[in-house]
Amino acid sequence: MKGSAVLNRRSIRKYSSEPLDEEMLVEILRAGMAAPSAHNQRPWHFVVIDDRSKLDAIMVVHPHSQMLREAPMAILVCGVPSKSKVPEYLPQDCSAAVMSMLIRITELGLGGVWLGVHPNPDRENGIRSVVSLPDGVVPFAIISVGHPDAEKGPSGRYDEDRVHRTNW
Amino acid sequence: MKGSAVLNRRSIRKYSSEPLDEEMLVEILRAGMAAPSAHNQRPWHFVVIDDRSKLDAIMVVHPHSQMLREAPMAILVCGVPSKSKVPEYLPQDCSAAVMSMLIRITELGLGGVWLGVHPNPDRENGIRSVVSLPDGVVPFAIISVGHPDAEKGPSGRYDEDRVHRTNW
Numbered sequence: 048m049k050g051s052a053v054l055n056r057r058s059i060r061k062y063s064s065e066p067l068d069e070e071m072l073v074e075i076l077r078a079g080m081a082a083p084s085a086h087n088q089r090p091w092h093f094v095v096i097d098d099r100s101k102l103d104a105i106m107v108v109h110p111h112s113q114m115l116r117e118a119p120m121a122i123l124v125c126g127v128p129s130k131s132k133v134p135e136y137l138p139q140d141c142s143a144a145v146m147s148m149l150i151r152i153t154e155l156g157l158g159g160v161w162l163g164v165h166p167n168p169d170r171e172n173g174i175r176s177v178v179s180l181p182d183g184v185v186p187f188a189i190i191s192v193g194h195p196d197a198e199k200g201p202s203g204r205y206d207e208d209r210v211h212r213t214n215w
Numbered sequence: 216m217k218g219s220a221v222l223n224r225r226s227i228r229k230y231s232s233e234p235l236d237e238e239m240l241v242e243i244l245r246a247g248m249a250a251p252s253a254h255n256q257r258p259w260h261f262v263v264i265d266d267r268s269k270l271d272a273i274m275v276v277h278p279h280s281q282m283l284r285e286a287p288m289a290i291l292v293c294g295v296p297s298k299s300k301v302p303e304y305l306p307q308d309c310s311a312a313v314m315s316m317l318i319r320i321t322e323l324g325l326g327g328v329w330l331g332v333h334p335n336p337d338r339e340n341g342i343r344s345v346v347s348l349p350d351g352v353v354p355f356a357i358i359s360v361g362h363p364d365a366e367k368g369p370s371g372r373y374d375e376d377r378v379h380r381t382n383w
Contacts, residue, residue, distance in 0.1 A: 051319065052220065052318075053220070053246045053249060053318050053322060054245065054249050056249065056251075056315075073373075077373045078221045078222060080372050080377065081221060081222050081224065081369070081370055081371075081372060083224075083226055083317070083328075083329055085331050089374075091377065092377045092378075092383075093377060093378050093379065094380075094382070094383055095379065095380050095381070096381060097381075098381045125383075133331075135334050135335070138306035138307060139306060139310045139313075139331060139356070142306065142307045142310030142311055142314065143310055143313075143314045143329075145311075146250065146310065146315060146318075147221050147224075147314060147318070149251070150221050150314075150315070150318055151221040151222070154219055154220075154221060161251055161307075163253055163301075163304055163307060166303050167303070178379075178381070178382050178383055179382045179383050180383050181383060201249070202249055203249075204249060204257070205241075205245045206248060209248065209259065209261055210244055210260075210261050210263060211261065211346075212262075212263050213262075213263070213265075213266045214262070214346050215260075215262055215293075215346055215347050215348050215349060215352065
């Protein structure tokens with residue numbers, strides 16, 4: 048069972064100075080768009096941020112984003128409720144896209160970490176302003192991504208006490 | 216870029232009659248528990264359902280679950296808000312676990328599909344009753360899983376119009 052990107056994925060917050068090439072970026076975005084969504088509504092958009100001043104500005108408005116100081120790139124996943132006939136599943140749809148991208152990042156030998164934005168109003172307002180989001184677009188989460196500067200083994204976090212059979 | 220479980224994952228609703236062995240089940244659950252969660256709170260539990268009468272009972276209370284007629288197993292992902300100091304991220308945490316499991320299912324050569332439960336009150340109440348969930352536990356989503364009875368190619372759903380650069 049070695050070689051599973053799902054099991055090997057870890058949150059990577061330290062990156063080398065190597066930039067991300069466009070081909071890899073497209074592979075990551077493709078993974079986001081390969082995620083399932085409720086009723087296949089696909090209510091997401093992606094903002095790619097590799098401008099240093101923008102990355103620095105995110106660090107001002109998001110309290111847990113200091114890894115962006117070294118990251119070559121961030122990808123903001125946005126949800127657009129008006130694009131879905133089942134907008135109550137927007138968090139699920141956007142989370143599925145984020146998770147697909149994080150596992151694809153692992154498959155590509157890169158490292159990334161998930162920064163929560165929605166539903167924290169301060170973070171949402173701050174990010175909205177940094178990347179000029181129009182009304183009706185929800186800044187859902189940020190992925191910080193780069194070439195990893197350190198190796199982490201699998202977490203191996205299996206806990207039998209969390210598994211129930213047939214009934215709770 | 217062949218061989219990516221992330222890109223090859225599809226929603227699989229048709230299964231052969233072959234049951235799922237315990238080793239594969241543990242691999243799938245391990246993937247769920249390898250998912251990241253906000254502040255590493257890991258506020259999820261899993262109910263494994265392979266009892267035919269329970270699977271049939273889910274079909275009565277969930278309107279889009281007819282694939283369970285042939286599925287050998289369903290895994291209910293539950294969220295426990297009281298286990299997290301940031302319960303507002305429960306949908307993200309549970310969705311990350313679901314998505315990790317779905318991609319692991321693909322890695323293992325199995326097939327699965329995500330059935331939304333939360334935040335639909337009728338589905339939540341129905342599922343709660345079928346598997347005797349205690350108060351304070353949220354039935355979040357169901358994964359139907361089995362050996363696939365049909366092959367599906369990658370969806371290839373890439374859409375450049377959803378990608379923005381630096382600003383929206």
